[in-house]
């Protein structure tokens with residue numbers, strides 16, 4: 001299995017190299033050269049299997065010779081052992097033909113744990129074979145950072161630096177990043193929003209001297225291994241609801257486009273997904289792009305679903321790459337236009353995107369109202385991101401079962417949930433002492449040179 005860059009000018013890599021590299025050297029994102037497909041019989045066999053067995057069946061064809069079969073099964077088992085639910089990703093019914101896929105039973109209560117726990121195990125296992133060390137730098141709107149801290153703390157061959165927008169993450173998110181005591185993980189609060197944090201991380205990857213000097217690796221959702229780990233729960237949910245014998249739809253609360261792109265890969269692998277619906281909050285660049293063909297940035301507006309407060313959806317580049325017939329030069333040109341504010345998607349590419357994705361937007365008031373109404377109608381307490389998904393899914397219900405991805409636990413965003421319902425959602429007992437642990441973080445300016453100096457100094461210790 002070989003991986004190519006969406007901009008067509010970076011080395012072709014194997015799985016392990018693509019996982020360690022994150023962003024390609026030409027600024028692009030790695031994608032499989034061809035997506036392996038599973039047969040009808042292979043998919044049918046997943047019904048009733050454990051999450052771990054489905055995970056093995058879905059991911060194994062992508063891995064090449066990175067691990068032996070036994071090693072990989074062991075890494076999967078370790079990754080999901082700390083989840084608070086035996087099903088890992090349980091389904092709950094919300095109404096006729098509408099189901100909620102609860103992806104918040106991992107150690108930091110958001111779906112990011114599914115990929116991050118596994119990538120932590122895979123990276124450590126791959127590095128241990130060679131004795132190498134790497135430096136991971138990631139940007140977060142809140143949940144990636146906490147999931148990464150939890151997955152990488154204490155790992156012997158990894159230093160982890162997480163940049164989060166100062167003052168723009170929830171208290172629970174911040175504390176999950178600032179309370180781990182292990183010396184190999186570092187929380188950095190940057191002056192700016194998520195896009196600023198993400199831009200500085202991209203700058204570090206594009207500075208090849210720095211990149212090679214610290215052996216930089218990435219765990220943002222641009223990392224192919226993360227996307228791959230998320231493909232699994234589409235198979236688990238769909239086969240539980242009757243796939244491949246019937247089609248299923250998915251609605252995905254979307255920010256950086258990683259989670260929904262995993263659904264797109266599941267469909268390419270042969271899973272019968274008839275609708276793949278992008279749900280955005282009022283930061284709706286993706287919904288506007290699918291409606292008008294104009295992908296134009298417009299500043300980030302803070303919302304009550306902050307993990308989706310993103311203006312530039314990094315993984316959308318992967319969908320564009322396919323929509324433009326895998327023409328790396330065309331993607332390079334579009335991304336240059338994006339730096340100047342935006343671009344118009346060609347008619348041919350729009351046809352492919354519209355045939356693949358539907359979209360909807362949910363306002364702040366609609367998000368709150370959906371939390372209130374869903375509690376009254378079903379007893380289910382939604383986090384605001386999941387509520388964005390539920391609202392948009394309800395506009396797209398059809399003959400096939402619809403699955404909305406519940407991306408975080410309500411206790412991660414207690415203020416929005418309390419405002420909508422009057423109920424303060426409690427943290428699960430296993431993390432009830434989060435607010436008693438001491439915090440440790442460093443305030444940093446939006447300055448590439450200073451950030452690089454700090455990282456060099458910390459890893460030299």
Ligand SMILES: *Cc1c(COP(=O)(O)O)cnc(C)c1O
Nearest residue numbers: 143255256257258259307407408
């Ligand atoms: C990260 C995140 C999202 C957005 O996922 P993307 O893969 O960036 O589209 C949605 N909800 C929650 C709770 C998240 O943490």
